[in-house]
Amino acid sequence: MAPAPLPPPAQEHDDAVEQPRGKSKRRRRLERAAAVALALLAIALLLDRLFPLPLPDGSGGSTVVLARDGSPLRAFPDRDGVWRYPVRVEDVSPLYVQALLTYEDRWFHRHPGVNPLALARAFGQWIVHRRLVSGGSTLTMQVARILDGTPHSMAGKLRQILRALQLEAHLSKREILTLYLERAPFGGTIEGVEAASWAYLGKPASKLSRAEAALLAVLPQAPSRLRPDRNADAAREARDKVLQRMAELGVWTPAEVHDARIESVAARTLQPPLSAALLAERLRAEHPQQRRIATTIDAGLQRALEARVGDYLARLPERTSAALLVVDNATLEARAYVGSAAFGDEQRLGHVDMVRAWRSPGSTLKPFLYGLALDDGLIDSESLLIDAPQSFGGYRPGNFDLAYNGPVGAAEALRLSLNVPAVDLLDRIGPVRFAARLAHAGLDLRLPRGAAPNLSVILGGAGARMEDLVGAYVALNRGGIGGRVRYTADDAVIERRVLSDGAAWIVRDVLEANPRPGYAPGTFDPGSRPRVAWKTGTSYGFRDAWAIGATRAYTVAVWIGRPDGTPLPGQYGAVTALPLMFQVVDSLPRSTLSATPQPPPANVTEAEVCWPLGLAFDPARPDLCHQKRKAWVLDGVIPPTLPERDATSWSAGLVRLRVDAGSGARLGAACTSAKARETEIARWPSLAYPWLSRELRRRASLPPLAPGCADDGLDASQPLxxxxxxxxxxxxxxxxxxxxxxxxxxxxxxxxxxxxxxxxxxxxxxxxxxxxxxxxxxxxxxxxxxxxxxxxxxxxxxxxxx
Structure with missing residues (x-):
């Protein structure tokens, strides 16, 4: 019997080997693909490293300084002279974003930077027409072209595609959109939708209508040809094309599009904003890295006051400039800042910012001196002061009009801005201490190198800055607390105590009682105007004219003069700066409370005081009260009349005498009389007598010395x-x-x-x-x-x- 045939060994061997070979092929293909991908990734990374995105770094770019409502005050072009305002997506009207994305790139939020279908269409058109008919550009590709400046060619388009992919790899969609909003070309040197909106329409991009949004959405396609200020018909046709697209795609309703079509295409003459120019320049220098600086300035008020200052100075001598500062008392924020009369006017030195220039303050420091004297218990509001020629260690001050008033109350001396009483008070307080108190409160004084504060400080013999003066004057309506003026909401709130609450209230009440020029006390006033605590000042030689007014809500300062320091003869605070200050005050917003007086704090009371002694009225001794006055008293302290300086003169105050009851003659120490009695006489300061009435002189005179009595020295003053x-x-x-x-x-x-x-x-x-x-x-x-x-x-x- 023949043996059974065995399976062919070769077949078995081939099948066993075939399966591993197939797996090996697939593995090799995957490995080759991975290698290619890795190589491409490596090449992409290498190219990205070798050709980084030309993203703006923010240095040397354009800067815009904004008012508190977001409107531009002043814009600074970049180093290439381009006007471009920094903007965020949320700063732009949603209507504009809708129109832009619908018309330019509906798939912006879905594609990776390129739109294959749009590119295929553009390529087909290029094959047919042998030129670029439509670019097929996405918004990302347009940003790539803006940043990289790629040419309009196939090579340029390829480069633009690569850059777009690179942009999408590095930036978010929001960041890419922001770059477009800031840098899209809008004609000339204008870039970005915010700059274009202000330049052509005079409004922020956040408030665009549908018609305006459509116009600005299409304008970057052909900025020169579609500029509305030059080619209104072409601009309207392009705008309507965008509107039609918005209706066809169902983004806006037919009714909305119909209403938008009715709007005319109107554009302003292109002028960059130039308001609060010196403040903008200052803030730009202080914040060089910020491209968008928001201030506390009220845009409408700023423009109105700049125009008012310009009109006001038209009647003043040539080369005259002015400065104006309005500050909100509650927040210390500046609402208007006029640094010069006309920015850019060479004759007026309009580039010099007088708000922060060191100038002589004239008499504008006197309210703080009287407030400090109140806090020290030297005076009350009606303390007797003497306005008469006096010498203070060789320094002899005189009043502005060279006239003297004799005995005056502290309130009247402050309201009339009398120099001698002020120097007298400063001499008693000490000029070094006074300057130190002001410096602690934020009001620095500039003196010549190596000089110490002296008595001339109170008459303008030192330098001060307007913004520091205003920062101190706001204390009159803030319980004695002043502070540093703030120009941006981010500025720190720095507050300093200038005076006590009570002293600030008394000083403000005294200054508010000063009638406006042309209005006598008691003149009928319907009460609609705000109460103003105001003070003027004039520097030596008519170089600086000041007026500062404080209402419940605002503090306003006005300076008028020549920045180069040359005199303006005949121009001084009361006639030159004060009228403008009141015009500004009356133009400010105000509440019904602004015309009503504020009640005094608990530590301020009213009392009847008597001249010449300065003490409270005593019904038991009416003969000692030659004149009775109602005074504001701080902390219940009624200080006596300040003592006289000259030891050889009669002292003001109470003189106790022995007199003969029968004759009334004065008895010396060695004189005896069976009918002697004690009496008291209230004496006036010696320098006051030439201004006293005959009756007051009689009441204050000493009785003659009785015959036979030795000289008691009370008649030591040699008669003239x-x-x-x-x-x-x-x-x-x-x-x-x-x-x-x-x-x-x-x-x-x-x-x-x-x-x-x-x-x-x-x-x-x-x-x-x-x-x-x-x-x-x-x-x-x-x-x-x-x-x-x-x-x-x-x-x-x-x-x-x-």
Whole structure:
């Protein structure tokens, strides 16, 4: 029997080998594909490293400074002169984003940077027409072209595609859209929808209508040809094409599109915004890395006040500039900032920012001096001060009009801005301490190198800046707390105490009681205007004219002068700066409370005080009260009249005497009398007597010394007598003479300096019996006073005939 055949071994071997070979092929193909992918990835990474995206780094770019409502105050072009405003997606109207994406790239949020169908269509058109008819560009590709500047060619299109893919790999869709919103070309040197919206339409991109959104969506396709300010018909046709697309795709309703078509295409003359120019320049320098700087400025108020300042200065001498600052008291935020009269005006030095320039403040520091004197308990609101010629260690201040008022209350001295009482108070407080208190409150004073504060500080003998002055003046309506003016919402709130709450209230009440120019106290006022605590100032030589006013809501400062420091003769605070300040105050928003007085704080009370002693009225001793006044008193303190400085003069205050009951004569220490009695006499400061009425002099005079009594020293002051004319004489100029009537007088009884006043004005100084000559420019009653520094005086009443 034959054996059974065995299976063919070769077949079995081939089947066993075939299966592993198939698996190996597939593996090799996968491996080759992975290798290719890795190689492509490596090449892509290498190319990405070798040709990085030309993304803007933010340095040297354009900057826009915004008002508090988001409108641009001033824009700064980039280094290439391009106007471009930084913008975010949420800063742009959703209508514009709808129109842009619908018309330019409906699949923006779905494709990887390129749209294959659009590219295929564009390629087919290129084959047929041998040129690019439609680019098939996505929004990402347009951003790539904007950033990379690729040419309109096939090679350029390929490069644009690669860049678009690179953009999508590195940035989010939101970031790519933001780049387009900021950098799309809109004609000329305008880039970005925000800059275009302001340039062509005068509004932010957040407030675009449908018609405006459609116009700006299509404008980058042909910026030069479709510019609405040049080719309104072409722009309208392109806009309507976009509107039609929006209707066809159902994004906007036919009714909405119909209404949008009705809108005309109107564009403004292209002018970059230029408001609050010097503040914008300042903030840009302080924040060089910020492309978008939001300020606290009220755009409408800023423009209105810039126009008002320009109109106001038209009547002033040439080369005159001005500065204006309006600050919200509650927040310390600036609402208007006019650094110069006309930015860019070379004749007026319009590039010089006078809001932060160091200038003489004139008398604008006086409210803080009186407030500090109140806090120190030196004065109340009606303390007796003397406005008369005085010397303070060789420094002899005079008033602006060279006239003197004699005895005045502290409130009146502040309202009239009298110099001698202010210097007197500063001398008692100390100029170094006063300057230190102001510096602690944020109001620095600039002095010559190596100089220390002296008495001239209170009359403008130091430099100050407007913004620091305003920061201190806001304390009058903030309970005595001032602070640094804020120009952006991000600025830190820095507050400093300037005065106590009570002192600030009293000073504000005193300044508010000062009537507006042209309105006498008690003049009818319907009460619609705000109460203003105002103060003026004029520097030496008419170089600076100031007016600062504080209402319940705002503090306003005005400076007028020449930035180069040359004088403006005849221009001073009350006539030059004050009218403009009141115009500004009356134009500000106000509430019904702005015209009503604020109640005093708990530590401020009203009291009756008596001159000359300065103490509270005592019904038991009415003879000591020559004049009664109602005063605001701080912390219940009623300080006596300040003591006199000259030790040789009679002291103001209470003098206790022994007099003879029968004759009333004064009894010295060694005199005896069976009918002696004690009496008290209230004396006025020596320098006040030339201004007192005859009755007041009589009440304050000492009775004569009784016969036989030794001199008690109370009559130590040497009496004066004016020689040359009799009292109540009448004089006239010589017949047929051109010169006015004149006199030649001497003061007899004086060994030292003699001050000569005519009708309260200091007109000359002599020594001893030297003659004083004076020609009267006016006719009528005249009063000539000879006065020594110790308080001795003599008066002569004359009548000058025609």
């Amino acid at each position: 007598r004016i020689d040359g004319l009799a009292d109540n004489a009448a004089i006239a100029r010589a017949p047929n003479a051109d010169k006015p009537a004149s006199v030649r007088l001497r003061a007899l009884g004086a060994a030292g300096e003699v001050l000569w006043l005519v009708n309260g004005r200091l007109e000359g100084t002599t020594h001893g019996a030297q003659p004083f000559e004076y020609a009267f420019a006016d006719t009528g009653a005249q009063t000539v006073t000879a006065l020594t520094p110790a308080g001795a005086y003599a008066q002569l009443n004359l009548r000058v005939l025609r």
